[in-house]
Amino acid sequence: MIKPQxxxxxxxEEFVSVWQSSSSLIEVSKRLGLSKLTLSVRATRYRNAGxxxxxxxxxxxxxxxxAGLTKLATEEWTKKT
Numbered sequence: 001m002i003k004p005q006x007x008x009x010x011x012x013e014e015f016v017s018v019w020q021s022s023s024s025l026i027e028v029s030k031r032l033g034l035s036k037l038t039l040s041v042r043a044t045r046y047r048n049a050g051x052x053x054x055x056x057x058x059x060x061x062x063x064x065x066x067a068g069l070t071k072l073a074t075e076e077w078t079k080k081t
Contacts, residue, residue, distance in 0.1 A: 007039075009034070009042070010032055012046075015032070015042060016046070016053065016067065017042060018031050019039075019053055020054060021054065022036075023056075024056055025039060025040065025056045051055075
């Protein structure tokens, strides 16, 4: 008997196979027909359960200014304390 979740989300085996053989979250999304958010949440749940899924590099046109953002976060935090 097929569970409803397997129809819409695919099996765990299919998810892991597609995830591990893909080069980006966008590719996984296209192959499985699911949103990036849904896939990210599912991958996180699997990792929390101990399944060693690879992590994709965030593909963003902007580079993060880590030092600047850290300074901003620290300044905002100290304003509230």
